[in-house]
Amino acid sequence: MLESVRLQIERVRQDYPSLEVAEQPDSSIRIVIKDVHLPPHWGKEKTNIATTLPIGYPQAMPNGFQAQLDGQNWSGFCWRPSSWNPSRDNVWKWIKLIEKYFEENRP
Secondary structure, three states, X not given: XXXXXXXXXXXXXXXXXXXXXXXXXXXXXXXXEEXXXXXXXXXXXXXXXXXXXXXXOOOOOOOOEEEEEEOOEEEEEOOOOOOOOOOOOOHHHHHHHHHHHHHHOOO
């Protein structure tokens, strides 16, 4: 894992102490954050989210995430930001964009 990516992940861990990171055999990076607060219109208080930083991150933009909306079942969301600038955007911003997705969308 690149040092710059490790530092980005540690920044996210400051806001989400439950963050779990696993480097995958293909060099992608799996991130799971437990107990992310949801807006009331989702019908539950919290969810777990999972996302993968793709091979080539940060030049390669993350694409999609999963949320545990019903017990251990994961729902996939194929979603990505409209733009990605690897010199400006980072893991913390990606997680905040996922939270924004939940705010702006309904189940």
